[in-house]
Amino acid sequence: MYMKTFEENFTAWVDGELTGKELVEFEASLPDRAAAEAEKSEMQKLGVLLKQELCAQPFANEEFFSHQISEQIARDETGQDRQGTRSTWWTVPRLAWCGAAAVALFVLFSITFVRDDAPESQSPYLTQILNARVDPVENPNATVTMFESQKNGDERVTVLWTEGLKSLPSEYAAK
Amino acid sequence: MHTETPPAQSEVSEIELVKRCQRGDTEAFDELVTRYRTRIFGMIYNMVHNEQDAWDLAQDSFLKAWKSIQRFRGKSSFYTWIYRIVMNVTIDHMRKKQIKGSGAEFDDQIQLKEIEPAARTAPKADELPFERMERGELRQKIDNAIAQLTPEHRAVILMKETEDMQYHEIAEALGCSIGTVMSRLFYARKRLQNLLKDVHENV
Numbered sequence: 001m002y003m004k005t006f007e008e009n010f011t012a013w014v015d016g017e018l019t020g021k022e023l024v025e026f027e028a029s030l031p032d033r034a035a036a037e038a039e040k041s042e043m044q045k046l047g048v049l050l051k052q053e054l055c056a057q058p059f060a061n062e063e064f065f066s067h068q069i070s071e072q073i074a075r076d077e078t079g080q081d082r083q084g085t086r087s088t089w090w091t092v093p094r095l096a097w098c099g100a101a102a103v104a105l106f107v108l109f110s111i112t113f114v115r116d117d118a119p120e121s122q123s124p125y126l127t128q129i130l131n132a133r134v135d136p137v138e139n140p141n142a143t144v145t146m147f148e149s150q151k152n153g154d155e156r157v158t159v160l161w162t163e164g165l166k167s168l169p170s171e172y173a174a175k
Numbered sequence: 176m177h178t179e180t181p182p183a184q185s186e187v188s189e190i191e192l193v194k195r196c197q198r199g200d201t202e203a204f205d206e207l208v209t210r211y212r213t214r215i216f217g218m219i220y221n222m223v224h225n226e227q228d229a230w231d232l233a234q235d236s237f238l239k240a241w242k243s244i245q246r247f248r249g250k251s252s253f254y255t256w257i258y259r260i261v262m263n264v265t266i267d268h269m270r271k272k273q274i275k276g277s278g279a280e281f282d283d284q285i286q287l288k289e290i291e292p293a294a295r296t297a298p299k300a301d302e303l304p305f306e307r308m309e310r311g312e313l314r315q316k317i318d319n320a321i322a323q324l325t326p327e328h329r330a331v332i333l334m335k336e337t338e339d340m341q342y343h344e345i346a347e348a349l350g351c352s353i354g355t356v357m358s359r360l361f362y363a364r365k366r367l368q369n370l371l372k373d374v375h376e377n378v
Contacts, residue, residue: 004354004357005354005358007357007358007361007362008354008357008358008361010361011357011358011360011361011364012357014364015335017342042368043364043368046336046364046367046368046371047335047336049317049371049374050317050332050333050336050337050367051336051337053313053314053317054217054221054314054317054333054336054337055217055337059212059213059216059217062209062212062213065208065212065216065230065233065234066205066208066209066212068234069205069208069234069237069238069241070201070205072234072238073201073204073238073241074201076238076242077201
């Protein structure tokens with residue numbers, strides 16, 4: 001059985017919570033009953049004083065107080081919704097699929113564009129600068145350049161680019 | 176004493192409001208806030224003696240209550256349940272402030288000097304200026320005395336004397352045994368008696 005301490009019994013006695021056998025036993029155990037009664041009375045007066053003085057606490061802007069709480073709750077809920085949407089969309093299978101798709105795209109891009117880029121860095125023509133056949137006396141500033149396509153097969157193209165020619169050598173004359 | 180409508184007299188019962196809150200009804204929670212805001216603000220104010228802190232702590236308590244409303248099982252009243260949150264928030268705040276402070280137990284003394292004492296008591300139409308001043312001084316003395324108690328002693332004495340809460344309700348709110356509540360009440364009363372000796376003699 002739980003035995004109350006003197007402090008616990010005294011508090012219960014002051015608050016009128018001790019009854020029956022407990023009350024009789026406690027009052028009988030008091031060494032100075034008159035002093036204890038005086039103290040009980042003082043404590044009860046203290047309670048009345050505190051009740052009188054501390055209950056009158058004005059609370060200004062009550063509606064604003066509630067409004068702030070409602071706003072904060074709304075903000076929290078919106079934040080949670082956003083967070084929830086993000087976290088549910090990025091599931092593990094989706095992440096795996098997204099990763100695989102990204103790798104596939106990268107590989108496709110590499111094959112399609114990167115491989116084709118290499119020939120583009122060079123001219124599709126073989127360039128030859130031909131000076132040998134131009135007469136330096138007749139055409140001192142003449143330059144002849146020939147561009148021949150590198151492609152094999154039937155579609156071969158050759159471009160002859162001439163500059164500074166005053167007259168064509170006789171062997172180039174149209175026949 | 177309290178400005179809110181007691182739950183028993185109100186149209187919607189407290190438990191019904193709590194159930195609606197648990198279904199995510201913010202309007203129901205707003206109704207609960209309206210019912211208890213003054214009491215909770217008053218209680219916290221008497222603990223911390225600073226209006227701004229009391230406002231913030233009361234808001235913090237209500238927001239925590241909203242977040243954990245799903246855990247409320249209805250074993251006690253909503254008021255007792257929210258009081259536990261209020262006490263945790265307030266006592267935690269007071270302990271942090273105590274750690275940050277420069278040796279003084281709490282800085283309420285400084286704050287009390289900054290606020291006009293008469294402004295913190297409810298104005299009464301029939302009160303004369305002298306009476307109001309005297310009342311303000313009395314309130315200041317009581318506040319000063321309470322400020323010298325530990326957070327736990329403040330909590331029990333305020334819950335018992337100003338809120339008329341039962342021992343078991345206080346125990347539930349503070350998360351301790353009934354015996355501890357009674358013991359704390361004994362020592363808190365003794366301390367206040369000593370601190371307010373002159374007030375007692377004059378009242």
